[in-house]
Amino acid sequence: MDFSSFLTSLGTSFLLFFILMCLFTWLSRKPANHVIYYPNRILRGLDPYDGFRATRNPFTWIREALASTEADVIRCSGVDTAVHFVFLTTVLAILVLSGVIILPILLPISITARGIVKVNDTTSEGTFDDLDKLSMGRIEESSPRLWAYLLSTYWVSVVTYYLLWKAYNHVSDVRAEALMSPDVKCEQFAVVVRDIPPPTGGQTRKEQVDSYFKAIYPDTFYRSMIVTDNKKVIKIYEEFEGYKKKLARAEAIYAGSKKVGNPEGIRPTTKTGFLGLIGKKVDAIEHYDAKIKELIPKLEAEKKLTLKEKQQGAAIIFFNNRTTAAAASQSLHDTMVDTWTVLDAPEPRQIIWTNLPKHFYQRQIRQYVIYFIVFLTIFFYMIPIGFVAAFTTLENLKKLLPFLESILDQKMIRTVLGAYLPQLALLLFLALLPKFLLFLSKAEGIPSESHAQRAASGKYFYFSILNVFIGVTIGSTLFSTLKKVEKDPNMIFTLLAQSLPGSATFFLTFVALKFFVGYGLELSRIIPLIIFHIKKKYLCKTEADLKEAWTPGDLGYATRVPGDLLVFTVVLCYSVIAPLIIPFGVVYFGLGWLVLRNQVLKVYAPSYETYGKMWPHIYTRIVASLILYQITMLGYFGVKKFVYAPILIPLPIISLIFAFICDKKFYRFFQTTALEVACRGLKETPNMEVIFRSYVPLCLRSDSEKADEDQFEDALSHVSRSSSMA
Amino acid sequence: MDFSSFLTSLGTSFLLFFILMCLFTWLSRKPANHVIYYPNRILRGLDPYDGFRATRNPFTWIREALASTEADVIRCSGVDTAVHFVFLTTVLAILVLSGVIILPILLPISITARGIVKVNDTTSEGTFDDLDKLSMGRIEESSPRLWAYLLSTYWVSVVTYYLLWKAYNHVSDVRAEALMSPDVKCEQFAVVVRDIPPPTGGQTRKEQVDSYFKAIYPDTFYRSMIVTDNKKVIKIYEEFEGYKKKLARAEAIYAGSKKVGNPEGIRPTTKTGFLGLIGKKVDAIEHYDAKIKELIPKLEAEKKLTLKEKQQGAAIIFFNNRTTAAAASQSLHDTMVDTWTVLDAPEPRQIIWTNLPKHFYQRQIRQYVIYFIVFLTIFFYMIPIGFVAAFTTLENLKKLLPFLESILDQKMIRTVLGAYLPQLALLLFLALLPKFLLFLSKAEGIPSESHAQRAASGKYFYFSILNVFIGVTIGSTLFSTLKKVEKDPNMIFTLLAQSLPGSATFFLTFVALKFFVGYGLELSRIIPLIIFHIKKKYLCKTEADLKEAWTPGDLGYATRVPGDLLVFTVVLCYSVIAPLIIPFGVVYFGLGWLVLRNQVLKVYAPSYETYGKMWPHIYTRIVASLILYQITMLGYFGVKKFVYAPILIPLPIISLIFAFICDKKFYRFFQTTALEVACRGLKETPNMEVIFRSYVPLCLRSDSEKADEDQFEDALSHVSRSSSMA
Structure with missing residues (x-):
């Protein structure tokens, strides 16, 4: 790639971005x-424009984003989300502050250097002279000019x-500010207890x-809620x-x-069999009505049974003040650490109920x-992919799926499929990896x-760094490199250092x-927009x-954070070697920052708060990158x-x-709540009943409060005398 | 050493023990x-014999020791102390249970083995055939008999x-039992706070x-006591x-x-100068009286000044119940971990006051x-000792202390001193090491x-193991061995294994x-007895x-525990190689166990309780030995x-x-108190004033309670309103 084609590719990308931005202005x-x-x-019940006038100016959203504050x-x-912005701001500030000092110093030094660039030491494999002129590769060996690069490393x-x-x-x-808030937040009044020993006597x-x-x-215990095995009741509830x-x-x-023209209308019909596709044809409304009536007593019976018989060794404990809950979550309750384990209660909406009753050592071993x-x-993800690729050769496909034979026999399709099948397997793997x-x-x-x-985010980060960054740099998957490194583990860094300049262009275009x-x-949200309009047209019947x-959705931290961290790692590692990055x-x-600010203010709704x-x-990962x-x-x-060099x-x-x-x-403050923070006053006396009720799983809730009270007697304890009298 | 001389040495030692035991019976x-x-x-106000009749039977103390229970x-x-006995019992049980199985199996196997014992593979350097017959050294290489030794290793x-x-x-x-006790214990109601930031506003x-x-x-805070810099007031108080x-x-x-004959008596005199040895001769009683009267106002003034001006960044906080104190000591109070650090309060008698105000990072760095x-x-303790030994040659001594010249010129003294000076330096070092x-x-x-x-005990354990056990075994100080080991760190174990049999006899006699x-x-407590009688005769004038x-004294865990652990490590490591140990x-x-039981019931008084x-x-150290x-x-x-061998x-x-x-x-329960334990009921409502007063350092106490209250207003807070009203 020479300089002009690099600029062309950059220009095309920018043009695409500008088109998408205009599309966004027009569509929104x-x-x-x-x-x-x-x-x-809309979800917060506000006007979509929220004070800003709808304009045709494609830059309005930037003004709005810049005008918004952390609050x-x-x-x-x-x-x-605010913390994610602190991350973006910090990384941005690191790069800006580094660049302001490094670029004006290092670029002239490398341009005026007289070093002969060796082929395996260029930043573009010898085809992109203009970029080479701006990188550390041009400095000759043991030149005093390297001092500037060394000091830059320190500066960064x-x-x-x-x-x-x-x-x-x-x-x-x-x-601290958020936790001190005088608003009542349910999770601040509760703790989760796990590993409860079997009851005796x-x-x-x-x-x-x-x-x-x-x-x-x-004085402070309000009541408890035993975690139950809800598998069966959830199944009925979902039905x-x-x-x-x-x-x-x-x-x-x-x-x-x-x-x-048809005031009577047409009563829709359905079939009673699998997915409404086979079986007897019946009137849909009557059929569903009957099914619901049939399920109500079954659900109620299962609820009662679950609450009474399926109690498990975990519970949620409610306290009538925040300080006690915060202190309780940090204290050892039983003399044995592996029983009565207490931890901060997560919000009701993000509890993974099935994980709560898992036992201490089971959790350790699972981990x-x-x-x-x-x-x-x-380290070895290439092996199953290679295996899949080998298995899904055209010959095998033909044997397994004979009806494809006529298609696969066409020469062009054969060629394309033969070339892309392994890559398809890889792409599929990479797409499924975060979920896995x-x-x-x-x-x-x-x-x-x-x-x-x-x-999951942590795991994905290590995967990205090892396979995308180190993998691409060294020029093959880590697996094959490992064999070389086996003999001397320190060699990985020398190898990486040697290979870095060769991949600079790749990462420039990647970023x-x-x-x-x-x-x-x-x-522009083109894809969600299209999906929404298709669904609206063909699938959606009711408001719900x-x-x-x-x-x-929410911001999807599990892939967003490792993605941004990968880019930061790449830029940081090249910052001195090829400062143009x-x-x-x-x-x-x-x-x-700008795009996400816009999305956060207008689009995404967080699905939890930590x-x-x-x-x-x-x-930790920024420091690891450093x-x-x-x-x-x-x-x-x-x-x-x-x-x-040892000065480094x-x-x-x-x-x-x-x-x-x-x-x-x-x-430690990020693991638990400091008492000084928890002890701040509340706007109003918390309604403990509401707090308690927010933790009842959906499938166990009843419509009337009275019914609840009768029914929860089993797994959910009554208000304690002392606290109700206090 | 042949077998008979080994038995003679053993017999002599046993005789010595028996004589000392009889001496104990007679003297006590x-x-x-x-x-x-x-x-x-006597300190607990009991009759010395406590129900047992004083007899002349030298074994009575054994009966008493065996009859005593853990309670x-x-x-x-x-x-x-009870925990120390658990340690002794456990170690004893490990050895008995191992020996009961190992000895009857391994001894016949090695006696009947026909291996030729090589000189460097004997347990007694080739001079002690009878012991060699009983050790693993006799088994020839790769013999199937080694299976028995391998299984024994597993059994142990x-x-x-x-x-x-x-x-x-x-x-x-x-x-748990002790902490649940319904007796009021001061330290269960208090926590220590360190790293208090400077007060603002x-x-x-x-x-x-x-x-x-x-x-x-x-509701539960009682009052606080700020730690003050008592250096000066302690000086005056001690004077x-x-x-x-x-x-x-x-x-x-x-x-x-x-x-x-002399109803008037002789009024003692003293001299006003250094140590009462020089200066004007005065009437002692009048002189001391005057000095005391002079110091009283000085002491009072300094007390006031200390409490008012010398408050430091640490405090002791008192709560009116045990559960809160236990929870407080485990909870994060400030959002920053390095401020308002809270920990369990130690007993008043064992607080090291000068360490309390030391700051978080200072502590980390000091550590x-x-x-x-x-x-x-x-690792390098031999270097200064060698240096001292070289410096204290006879020639140097003569130069430094010329008045010794006439003594040092005598030939016999020269020889003896010349030979023993380095050893003396080593002995002095070893005697001072625990204190250091x-x-x-x-x-x-x-x-x-x-x-x-x-x-200190932990540090001394590592010193003992490295220098006494490994040092003696490998046959020189670890320092010189380290040079060999430098190339391959794993070699230390091979080296140790090769050298072990050679030192078996040494350790047998050592134990x-x-x-x-x-x-x-x-x-027999011969040494304390002699010292006491000398003091009583020549120095003691008053009852005090x-x-x-x-x-x-107390049991002196800092040297007792590492000493016992060293013996256990030695016996464990030889248990299969030379099972006779x-x-x-x-x-x-x-x-x-027996001797200590006797001493604990009658002699030692613990100086703290943890x-x-x-x-x-x-x-941890037993597992490390294992x-x-x-x-x-x-x-x-x-x-x-x-x-x-890899089966191991x-x-x-x-x-x-x-x-x-x-x-x-x-x-974790040994670091902090579990809440379940702390919440148990008390025999009586605790008198918080008494608890508070027990933490006031001796030098700051006043005779009258009223005076205290006025005076402590500064560094010691008043009873809080809310708790006194509750």
Whole structure:
């Protein structure tokens, strides 16, 4: 790729982005599309434009994004989103501050260098002279000019330390502020207890749990809720809800058919068999009605049975103040750590109920087993893909699916399929990987959705760094490289340092493509828009169906965070070797900030709130990237035969000490709530009944409150005497 | 050493022990010696014989020791002592259970073996055939007989796991039982707060601390006590107390001089200068009286100044119930971990006040620096000793201390001193080492005496194992071996395995000497008895002096535990190689149990109580010994060219997993108090004023309670309104 073709590709990408942005301006003004472009505001019952005038100016959204404050973000989308913006801002600031000093110094130095660029030492495999002129590859070996690069490495590190420290402090404040809020938040009044030993002496589990906690918290214990095995009741409940939905749809169809010409309408019909496709043809409304009536007593019976007989060794305990709940979640309750384990209650909406009763050692073992599986996945994922590719050759396909034979016999299709089948398998694997990692994380026994997302994000990050960054750089999958590295594990860094300059162009275009095309699609929401309109036209019959079709997802931290971290790692590692990558990184994170700000204010609705628990996770990985960068630079200076390279040795050590101090100082507050924060006053006396009820799983709820009270007697304890008298 | 001379040495040691035991029986019956042989009972206000009749039977003490129960030990000497007995019992049981199976199997196998013992493979350097016949050294290489030794290694490990698990459970129960006790214990109502940030907004430190904790614990906070810098007030207080003691002595001398022949008596005199040796001669009673009167206002003024001006960034917080104190010590209070650090309050008598205000990062840094110093001490202690030895040659001594010249010129003294000077330096170093390690541990910033003792004990254990066990075995100090090992760190185990059999005899006599002579001296208390009688005759003038002379120390865990652990490690490592060592180990721990039981019931008075916090410390080191044993055996089977040696590889891994599980399950309860334990009811409502007062340092106490209240207004907060009203 020469310079002009690089610019062409850049220009095309930019043009695509601009077109998508104009498309966004045009589409978002149509009222029919408001549910796609402003669902967050609509869900919060606001006007889509929220004060801003609808204009034809394609840059209005940028003005709105820039005008919004952190408080706006917290209000619209929660603390987690605000923390993600702190991440973006910090990374942006690191790149800007580094670039401002590095670029004016390093670019002239490399342009005026007289080094002869060797073929395996260029940044573009010898075809892209203009970029080579701007990179560290041009400096001859052991030249004193390398001092400037060495000092730049220090500068980037110092900037990172300073901004990370500031960011950690800021996030900590934001978290404290949110937790101190005088609004009543259910999860601040509850703790989860796991590993409850079997009850003894003829006690029921409810009595056991209640007497245990009443003894420890005589004044502050409100009541408890035993976790039950809901598998069966959920199945019935879902069937029941399914029929209700189908009934609503059938009624909507029936009402729709009552037109002027046909006031009677046509009663929709269905078949009683599999998926409504086979079996006897019946009147749909009557059929669903009968089914619902049949299921109601069954559901009620199963609810009672579940509450009475299927109590398990976990419970949620409610306290009548926040300080006690916060202290309880941090305290050892039983003398044995593996019984009566207490932890902060997650929000009701993100509890993974089935994981709560999993036992202590089971969780430990699951964790190690899954770490091992992830390790295998990261390092040896090429093996099953190769296997699948080998298995799905054209010959095999023909044997397995004989009806495809006529198609497969066409020469062109043969060629294309033969060439792309392995890649297809790889693409499919990469598309399914995040879901697979999330599934694995949940299988660890993690009690909340947010925690599982964090765990999956961490796993995906390591996969990206090892396979995309290190893999692409070294020029083959890590697996084959491992064989070489086996003999001397330190060689990986030398190898990486040697190969880095060769891949600079690849990553420049990678970053550019990612921001122009990726952000263009993100902003314009073309794909959700098309899907919504198809669904609206052909599938949605009722209002509920429609709402389901446009309800936006959340930000998807499990893939968004590792994606951004990968780009940051790439830019950081190249920042001194090929400083031209810095402006690209700045555009990536700057544009990313703007687009995401727009999406957060108008589109996405968070599906949980953890008050910034993602931050330590992000922070650790930024520091890991920094250490990778520092060790790589050390290796590269070694390749350049620079005798002062050992001056860089303190850097990774400083990074480790920095990480250790930050961890010591800040981390514990992100695991639990500090009492000083929890003890702040509330706006109103909390209604404990409402708090309690919010934790009752949907499938166990009743319509009337009275019925609840009678029914929950079994698994859910009554209000304690002492607290009701207090 | 041949077999008969080994038996002679054993017999002599046993005779010595028997003589000392008879001496003990005879001496302990004399009422004048009761304060030496029964101080624990006297201090608790009991009759020295406590129900047992004084007999001339030298075995009565054994009957008494065997008749005592764990509850007796806890009553007489506290939970810590009972836990030490659990340690002794467990180790004894491990050795007995191992020996019962191993000895009858392995001894016949090695006696009937026909292997030719090579010189460097004997257990006694080729001079002690009878012992060689009983050891693994006789088995020829890769003989199938080695299977028995391999299985024995497994048996010893399994026995250790089982008994350690049982012991940990038992200690955990004992600790829980003691902490649940309905007696009011001051330390259960208090927590220590360190790293208090500087007060802002014109608040005093007292106001700052009080408002902080009142906000978090509105109902349970009682009051606070700010830690002050007491250096100066302690100096004055000690001077004051010194004069009081001297006055009492002078008065006792004066009263003693009033005999029938001299009813006036002789008024004692003293000199005003240095140590009462120089200066003007004055009447002692008047002089001391004047000094005391002079110091009283000075002391009062300094007390006031200290309480008002010298408040520091640490405090003790009192709560009016145990559960809150236990929960508070486990909870994060501030959002930053390095401010408002809270921990369990130690007992008042064991707080190291000067360490409390040391700051978080200072403590961290001190810890690492001291670990490094200890590392240097353990590995390179021979260097300074060699230096001292070289410096203190006779020539140098003559130059420095010319008045010794005439003595040093005598030939015999020259020879003896020349030969023993280096050894003297080594002995002096070894005698001072425990004190040095304790000093280092305190310098880490540890807040309590007991914790410092544990830390010192750990350091001394590593020193013993590395230098006594591994050092003696490999046949030189570790320092010179390190050079060889540098190239291949795994070589240390092979080296150790090869050298082990050569030192078996040394350790056999080492263990035998340790129990017969050591326990004989311990039981008979000859040395404390002689010192007491000398002091009584020449130094003690008053009752207080006398009591000071006989007050027994505590058990001295900092050297006792590592000493016993060293013997256990030695016996464990030889248990299969030279199984004859097992009976010696059994006698060591059996006799040790008996003697210590006697001493604990009658002699020692514990100087602190930690409710068994020593146990996890002991436990970890037992497991470490076990792993050392397993790896050494693996090495030795390798030396024996036994192809099935790798069957032992799982053992160290199982040990690590076992240690990990135990740690997870039990350890946290030894760090903090479980709430379930803390919430148990009390016998009486605690008198909070008494609890508070027990923490006031001696030098700041006043005689009248009223005066206290006025004076402590500054550093010690008043009873909080809310709690006094509740």
